[in-house]
Amino acid sequence: MDTTPIIATTDLRFAYGDIVAIDGVSLEIPPGRIGLVGANGAGKTTLLKILLGVLPAASGRVDVLGHSVATQQLEVRSRVGWMPESNCLPPDQTAADFLGYAAELGGLPVRAARQRASDVLGLVGLHEERFRYIGEFSTGMRQRTKLAQAIVHDPSLVLLDEPTAGLDPEGREEMLDLVTRLETFGINAVISSHVLTDIERTCDWVIMLDGGKVLRSSPLTDLSTTDEVELEVIGDIAVVAESARRMGATAELIGSVLHLKASNRDAFEIARDALAEADASVRRLGARRTTLEDVFMGEEAQQ
């Protein structure tokens, strides 16, 4: 399996005049689906633009897919796709026509371009609609067309900026599904999003930015499991808490969730036995997982 980092930056810096947007960012990112999170103004979009070479780094090195963005910009661009947050589609062309154009722009020969445009449109779920003018499209259709243009030239990496913005629950579901499937196409993805649950669902690596600096860059799983047990029941939870305490666990009730910790015994064993003894009906049981939001807020609080 190829483990060369798909993105590697060394001490990257960028400023808009006096405002330092990227302040010494060094990253090494493995292949896969990477979430990019941060407060507004933390530098997410700036970083994406630097990866594309749209903005030149003031200092530092940026390598994408093994090529230096500074010296081999066009090489990089022919292997990268971008799904911007803002509009990027012309209203006076049909989706099919525009996708064919987008593919040709990516360097595909005319016939292959048309074929791939057709394939990708089907993949994102645009069928008869593809022959209508983009100006008539709904938000859901636009987002799909945007994603389609980002992958039509078979890039190795796509940069997605808020891919689920404006979509209704069904649309979000389908978009997240598509994004997850990109890996099976051999396409790596960097997904910038404000909706942390989306990132949790689709990504295996997460980068947190704040004030132009990297707060952390690590696999998602590193963040989650603890040795605490969380428990919810249908019915009276106090009885279960009592039982657990008698068995030697510390039991803390937060809202409707019971948190159990034990030093001398297995907390899971205690949970099981407490439930059985109290004849309670478990509604949910599992290791306490810190969510991405917990980590994010924790890091933010430290700043």
Added chain:
Amino acid sequence: MTSPADAANPTVEVRQASKWFGQKVAVSDVSCSFGPGLSGLLGPNGAGKTTLLRMICGLLSPSDGEVSILGTNPRRDHRIYRKVALVPEEDAVYGYLTARAFVAFAADLSGVSRNGVDAAIASVDLDDAADRPISGFSKGMRQRAKVAAALVTDPEVLILDEPLNGTDPVQRAHLIDVFRRLAAGGRTVIVSSHVLAEVERMADRVIAIVDGRLAAAGGVHAIRRAMADIPYRIRIDVEDARKVAATLVGAESVTSVAVAGSTIHIETSDLPDLGRRVPRVARDLGVRLTAFEPEDESLESVFRYLVRRRS
């Protein structure tokens, strides 16, 4: 006995309301009510949510049925507008104003004094940026300015259409906090949003509109329970899964069991019964139980079922 679509102490009542635009029926015979607390309003795009919200605000009159706020028809009595505030999805085009000026302007428009301006700005945490022009604001800050403008009239009913659009995680968490506080303080807060995971966190109850009709109402768990024909899907992680599964399959309420490694995917029509059995079986067999996770109780799953059912 009131239906779950009705709130206790309702402030907003919708009675058999319908709205059509020519041939298109946007809202069809919807009856529900909202009261103090936070209610979520959900539905696919084009399902009639926005139309319903506009009827509630008095921007549209129903083609049939009636809508009332605090007992008054908003189309007849304009004074009721002071009690209702809408934070719309679209951006108001007042870029050149500072946030403070914008909120003051909103106060003037509604005919209330400017005393509440500072408090409104503080409640959305915009104190630092209050004297900068809105044109320089990020999306999240703009949202907060809009909410502040809505709060300046101290409304009893606050309606928010996609209020978290474009806000970053910190701003989101903060805004959710603001909304819950407002609801806890006795206001009727109605939030319409597509990010169901967040609606689930915020709202005490939800109202779902699909194809212009009321598809479901009530608490999320209660709605799930009301879908009695769809068995609950649970994931159980346990040692010696096959043995545990073999015991569980004997229970009458269990409709399907699938084993993969040390995980059991189980379907049952009686969740409480299963919840009682599993710890006992695990204890009796002396095996370690590490997870009991409902897989389709989230608002997202519930919503998916709702949308699927309409065909």
Added chain:
Amino acid sequence: MTEGVVFDLGWRPHDGPRLGRAGARRALYKDGLRRVLGLRRKARRKVFPFTLMAIALLPSLFFVAFGVIAGEFDPTATLFGHSQYFDLTGALVLIFTALASSELLVPDRVNGTLAVYASRPLTVGDYVLMRSASLATVVFGFLWLPHVVLFLGRAWVNGFSSYVTDNAAILWETALASVVYFAAFAPLGFLVAAFSKRTSLAAGVFLGVITISSAATRGLIEAGFDFMGLFAFQHHPGFVKDWIMDSSTHSWIPEDAGFDASVSLLVIVVVALLSGMTVLARQRRAA
């Protein structure tokens, strides 16, 4: 209401050739042509360009037909000779350039399509160059085609090969003059378009500025400010054309101001260069 359905049709990676920058440039060029001619778009987009082309071409076809029927074609006739023809097509090209240049630059910027180009093997320079090339192709066709028609028509009537050998110079002279007209109008058109948010506005401003410049400079020259003759943008190409073709079809403002045609040519080149650099800078910032 369902928005759509996602099928798993399986992904086929692209194993074929990748044409890189060259392919991208070609696509950009072809798109420019289509945009300007209204091809692959709603029918009403074709009306304007094709109508203008018809107006440009028709007189030449008419005169050829007339000449063929009458059996004679006086090569020295001044009514719609080659040089005079430019006075007609020059005006048409001005209008066409106004609309086409804005159509080529404004929508990409306003719709955000520049973001799509940013993830393709293209530089900003490629973009401006190819857009110019598309416009140049159409404008050149506009301007030169009627001359080819006239030339061939006259050749036909006047004993083909002898006519051609005697008058071949006309072909390259008219070609050169066509290039001059393009160089005089297109850069300014692009300059206005690079800073406008609406296509119609850009076209309007461009046309307005150019036509007003004629009236204004004439007035100022009469008041004694001869150097203002340099700013008679609308007249420079015609003046140079007369120089190339050794004719005199109009009293050109720069001429009246006392300048030589070579000065007009210099102004055209300088304006083209300055506009080009400004447009490049502007497009870079917009990306």
